[in-house]
Amino acid sequence: MKQIRLTVIALTVIMAAAMTPSTMAQASQNVLQLEKEIELHEKNILEKQNAIKELEVKIEDFKTQLKELETQKKLLEKEIKDETKMRKDKFTSRDELVYDQEIADVLYNPYNKGDVDEALESFQGMETKDVIKKKELIEKYGEYTKDLKEFMEKAKKDLGSNGWKYLASNSNLYKKFEKSLKGTKYWKVYNKKEKNESIDYLDRVMDKIMMLKNDGLKSESQFNQILNMLYAN
Numbered sequence: 001m002k003q004i005r006l007t008v009i010a011l012t013v014i015m016a017a018a019m020t021p022s023t024m025a026q027a028s029q030n031v032l033q034l035e036k037e038i039e040l041h042e043k044n045i046l047e048k049q050n051a052i053k054e055l056e057v058k059i060e061d062f063k064t065q066l067k068e069l070e071t072q073k074k075l076l077e078k079e080i081k082d083e084t085k086m087r088k089d090k091f092t093s094r095d096e097l098v099y100d101q102e103i104a105d106v107l108y109n110p111y112n113k114g115d116v117d118e119a120l121e122s123f124q125g126m127e128t129k130d131v132i133k134k135k136e137l138i139e140k141y142g143e144y145t146k147d148l149k150e151f152m153e154k155a156k157k158d159l160g161s162n163g164w165k166y167l168a169s170n171s172n173l174y175k176k177f178e179k180s181l182k183g184t185k186y187w188k189v190y191n192k193k194e195k196n197e198s199i200d201y202l203d204r205v206m207d208k209i210m211m212l213k214n215d216g217l218k219s220e221s222q223f224n225q226i227l228n229m230l231y232a233n
Contacts, residue, residue, distance in 0.1 A: 096131060098122055098126070099131050099134065102118070102122040103119045107137060107138070111142055113142060116139075133197060140185075141199060143185060145230055147185040147186065149227070149231065151180055155180065155223075156224075158173060159223065166218040174216075177213065181213070186199070186206070187206075190203060201229075204229075208222075208226045208229075212226065
């Protein structure tokens with residue numbers, strides 16, 4: 001190893017001795033240029049490191065601002081939810097009040113086209129589903145009334161031809177009456193009135209018809225009273 005080191009030193013000395021003054025000057029200039037470029041790189045690196053530190057500070061500031069903005073957003077969303085609920089509650093109260101004041105009486109009294117038309121106008125602007133559902137009853141009130149009246153008029157002829165005699169529940173005429181009654185357009189509404197909305201006035205008519213039926217369909221005067229309730233204005 002000692003011999004090799006001596007050999008390398010000797011070769012270096014020989015090469016240095018072989019360099020001319022101009023070659024040595026060029027080599028020195030190259031070293032200076034490289035050192036300047038190294039210093040420039042180190043300066044750029046330091047500047048970029050400082051820029052990164054500044055950005056990190058800004059990022060932390062933005063994170064803080066973002067958290068604050070998220071908090072404000074959640075607060076606004078909660079306020080919107082609360083306002084929406086209060087608006088819905090007030091709309092429900094408003095719609096129910098309008099219904100009670102301007103519509104309910106229409107379903108309690110005999111069918112009247114003018115009253116029905118005014119009641120339908122009162123539904124404009126409503127949003128409460130439970131109230132709006134009743135609109136269909138108003139719209140079909142006249143149709144239900146007409147259909148029931150036609151049923152009763154046909155039944156009157158059949159019962160009259162039988163001399164208004166008492167009918168047992170197993171008689172053909174009784175069964176025909178019962179089947180036709182259940183085939184009327186309002187029967188489905190009446191049959192589910194305990195759970196769904198219905199027309200109060202027609203419910204009372206149907207109650208009377210059921211009483212007449214259960215009593216054997218033998219009273220002409222009672223039948224006529226019910227029929228008269230169905231003549232619309």
